[in-house]
Amino acid sequence: MAVNDTQIQDIVRKVLAQLQTEPQISGKPLMGVFEDMNDAIRASKKAQKEIRALSMDSRERIISNIRKKTIEHAETMARMGVEETQMGNVGDKILKHKLVAEKTPGTEDIVTTAWSGDRGLTLIEMGPFGVIGAITPSTNPSETVICNSIGMIAGGNSVVFSPHPGAAKVSNFAVDLVNRASVEAGGPNNLAVSVVKPTMETSNIMIKHKDIPLIVATGGPGVVTTVLSSGKRGIGAGAGNPPVLVDETADIKKAAQDIINGCTFDNNLPCIAEKEIVAVEKIVDELTYYLIENGGFVISREDQNRLIATVFKDGKLNRNCVGRDARTLLSMIGIDAPANTRCIIFEGEKENPLIAEELMMPILGIVRAKDIDDAIEKAVWLEHGNRHSAHMHSKNVDNLTKFGQAIDTAIFVKNAPSYAALGFGGEGFCTFTIASRTGEGLTSARTFTKQRRCVMSDSFCIR
Numbered sequence: 001m002a003v004n005d006t007q008i009q010d011i012v013r014k015v016l017a018q019l020q021t022e023p024q025i026s027g028k029p030l031m032g033v034f035e036d037m038n039d040a041i042r043a044s045k046k047a048q049k050e051i052r053a054l055s056m057d058s059r060e061r062i063i064s065n066i067r068k069k070t071i072e073h074a075e076t077m078a079r080m081g082v083e084e085t086q087m088g089n090v091g092d093k094i095l096k097h098k099l100v101a102e103k104t105p106g107t108e109d110i111v112t113t114a115w116s117g118d119r120g121l122t123l124i125e126m127g128p129f130g131v132i133g134a135i136t137p138s139t140n141p142s143e144t145v146i147c148n149s150i151g152m153i154a155g156g157n158s159v160v161f162s163p164h165p166g167a168a169k170v171s172n173f174a175v176d177l178v179n180r181a182s183v184e185a186g187g188p189n190n191l192a193v194s195v196v197k198p199t200m201e202t203s204n205i206m207i208k209h210k211d212i213p214l215i216v217a218t219g220g221p222g223v224v225t226t227v228l229s230s231g232k233r234g235i236g237a238g239a240g241n242p243p244v245l246v247d248e249t250a251d252i253k254k255a256a257q258d259i260i261n262g263c264t265f266d267n268n269l270p271c272i273a274e275k276e277i278v279a280v281e282k283i284v285d286e287l288t289y290y291l292i293e294n295g296g297f298v299i300s301r302e303d304q305n306r307l308i309a310t311v312f313k314d315g316k317l318n319r320n321c322v323g324r325d326a327r328t329l330l331s332m333i334g335i336d337a338p339a340n341t342r343c344i345i346f347e348g349e350k351e352n353p354l355i356a357e358e359l360m361m362p363i364l365g366i367v368r369a370k371d372i373d374d375a376i377e378k379a380v381w382l383e384h385g386n387r388h389s390a391h392m393h394s395k396n397v398d399n400l401t402k403f404g405q406a407i408d409t410a411i412f413v414k415n416a417p418s419y420a421a422l423g424f425g426g427e428g429f430c431t432f433t434i435a436s437r438t439g440e441g442l443t444s445a446r447t448f449t450k451q452r453r454c455v456m457s458d459s460f461c462i463r
């Protein structure tokens, strides 16, 4: 059979595309990563039937192998993530992968509710949705793929990922890892699937597909709105702009250290990270002193204007600045900051765009407040009603309660860095999908199940 020029070009294009997009664990092609979204969904549907037939014990074996492989490949994924997205830092990304591996709940998170009495026994059993569609961000790409996979598989689901196009390589590496872990543990292939080249088009195919009843969107306001308008059940983990409030009763030295640690973790990429400070007047100077001691670098009003012109382009966030460290950002405005610089700080009005906008950069504006009531009012304004995350340093229980009630966020960390909310230096489980918009809060396996009432009439009550 003769092959014409167009066909040869087509073959060469496909081979080159594969070579460019195939990071491999063991020299083999990526498992679960398809050219075509419809093929991926078909394979996922088959995998879901297979996992549904397996015992809970088998699901748990698959999950523990995912945990093991995530720890083994934490550094690889951290390096790939930084290289591909140019955001964040390798050391913190290693910690994030380990956290996901160790503290994302598995099948133990799925609990049964029971009533028994004269009329028998009734159970609420938590069963799978089936094939879940998950849209994942560029800021915690492989962490979210692994975290969502563990929770969704624990619930008996399979998952079709639509990763951020700018983080496709590392996200697909994680998809492959999940499938290798499953097959090695005796489970099905394609429990997690994705496409080689995710685009808006492939994402829309996934959102509209008849075999996908639930969409989980982790990202900015655009994607959450799209998913919530899809006519399907949607879980929306959207944007935040977490303020951290400091009052006069706080341990100011510790507060400064915690704030800098939380704000600079992975160069401020986590959506929960401290994005601006609101402090009562009395302690602003002392707090600033300790912020500087912890690597804060104070910039002038002129430098702020230069920074505004750099981090915003045509009214939008300049993606070249997102997730960069403080020294790199300062070098972009011509400042050669000392090596111990960790965070850019300045005092400003709450309307300053470096304060009011969610930047995902280690830049902390300090807003001065007259007293606690003024501080609460300013912090609530800065959170923009996202109801995502807020933090506070205080020893006054009444102030803590007042702020907690007023800000009404899914996460409220007291007297610790923001990452304590993810179980890092705090109690509780880890997740990288915080459903602020739709109210599920910190998602876990049980979020990805649906209730089934199971009634046995007049029997099985043995009281």
Ligand code: NAD
Residues within 6 Å of the ligand: 135, 136, 137, 138, 139, 140, 162, 163, 164, 165, 200, 203, 204, 218, 219, 220, 221, 222, 223, 226, 236, 237, 238, 239, 240, 270, 271, 358, 432, 433, 434, 435, 436
């Ligand atoms: P992003 O919104 O640019 O992208 C997120 C995902 O949505 C990507 O996969 C992208 O391809 C897709 N997407 C974007 N617009 C879409 C649309 N209209 N239709 C369909 N898909 C669309 O976000 P990002 O820059 O990767 O991540 C940062 C943002 O995500 C921040 O706002 C951050 O606060 C938020 N975030 C929230 C959580 C959470 O748990 N609540 C976690 C991580 C990130």
